[in-house]
Amino acid sequence: MSSNTPEPIPLIEAPKSKLPLIIGIVVAAAVVIGGLAFFLTRDDDSSADLTKVTIGVVGADDPYWKTFQDAAREEGIDLEVKNFGDYNQPNPALSEGELDLNQFQHIIFLADYNVQNDDDLVVLGSTATYPLGLYSSKYKSLDDIKPGETVIVPDDETNQARGLVLLQSKGLIELTDGGTPFSTIKEVDTAASKVKIKAVQASITASSLPDVAAAIINNDFVEDAGLKFEDALATDDPSDPKALPYVNIFAARAEDKDNAIYQKLVKIFQTDEDVQKGVYETSGNTAELVKIPVEDLQKSLEDTEKQVEERQ
Template sequence: MPDQSPEHTPLIEAPKSKLPAIIGAVVAVVVVVGLVVFFTTRGGDDKAADGTKLTKVTMGIVDTGDPYWKTYQEEARKQGIDLEYKKFSDYDQPNPALSQGEVDINQFQHIIFLASYDVKNHDDLVPLGSTATYPLGLYSTTYDSVDQIKAGDTVVVPDDDTNQARGLVLLQSQGLIKLTDGGTPFSTLKDVDTSASKVKVKALKADLTPTSLKDVAAAVINNDFVEDAGLKFSDALATDDPSDPKALPYVNIFAVRAEDKDNPTYAKLVEIYQNSAAVQKGADEASGHTAQFVKIPQAQLQKSLDETEKQVEDAQ
């Protein structure tokens, strides 16, 4: 009989755990999958659908969250452009950002606005291509028609020079004020003939005009801020006429630094905007179907800018 004393009791080896091996296998799989994802998606970040390397462009916009900006970005990527946006809330910001190289191109302004900026800042930003003309509207949460606005009421217009002048001309066309200069792209509050005007006029930053409606009779509001204020474009009591031949200086444009006016990538961005049905549809919807899209040659835009800058200089 075998000796069963403690010192002779056979040792039974404990079963080896398989956990370390399993963990090791899982880690290995995760690492492999991670590497595959990294190398397959890394190329997708900087390459277009056809495999060509994307060209990065930063565009300055006054963002209102309209969905078509995303559509435009996607369409640009198909054409080999990695389009990024730098968003501004104030119209006075995108041009200095472009001039200082913070952005490569911007799209938010019309020709008169650019002309005023260039002259006042001794800059040479230029138009690259056209987008659309948008009517400027007069809105109210107090009245349903212009005729209901009472004598002595206060009406607000944007305070930037170009939109202020356009707003004042609109008010004059509706019989609310009289301008001593007859109404020009450079009219200011100083040109309002208070004794011959029905209402008082106050100027506020463009993004603040909608919030002023609770305190005033009416306000001239830029298209960019209409829907943000909970209004509909159809709510406008009156609008100016963007189809007027004199409206060319109010055509919205892409702007670049003078040395970039022949840049083919930036020119392609203009073409995408003008020719993409998806982008045009989105921009039209964002404007409440008020946008009038135009394709104006760069040379004609530049001529209009030159003429308008001369008018700005003469008006100073």
């Protein structure tokens, strides 16, 4: 017998709430954002664990300084490189605590600064010896320089003496004291010299070239002036044993001479292959990279200081 009872109508499933899905998306997004924030801020957090050191230099745009900063960071040091446009600025800044170290000068320059300013900055390590060059925008040879023309030298005493000795060795001038690390333009025998000498600030020797026959230009300013190292009319020899007082150095305050972090920076500079390669290339492959015992450097500084005092 058939039943007239209608078959049950299937129930239509009620739409599922989207709330759990939305919650899941929000939670997932929060996790992603939180993780991203962790990675973005992790470097900042790690920076807090680095030891901050500020070093003063002349020519901070040289590529090897960035290489040096990266190498220092790998050793736990956050190195700030502060640039100075004048050689007379980094030592006072170091002495007054604006810097922790500086690296721009040779031993004679530091000796003269210490004596003249009654200071006691010390040598922390060596970097390189750079040749000093004579450049010209008018002539291609020393023989082309005419008698009576003017040649410029730096006005700071140490680089001035080195430049004058170079000019004497090339027959352009005669020095009454025979030529020493302390010769000045006062020692130029004008009657016996081929050229006249004028002293200007080291940073503008290159820009003065159009007005003179030639100029002694410090290594730091050669490329900045659009010159090439190989265009020098003459250079001195950085590998000469007598060149020790012209070795460039790291300098620090006397109370920091045993600072382990600063000493680590010196070691990184002297041993990191990329840093050393950068220094050499920046010098136009002219630098003599050196690693001299600190004791020898400091003794040279003290001996040179005595010579400066005796000349006063």
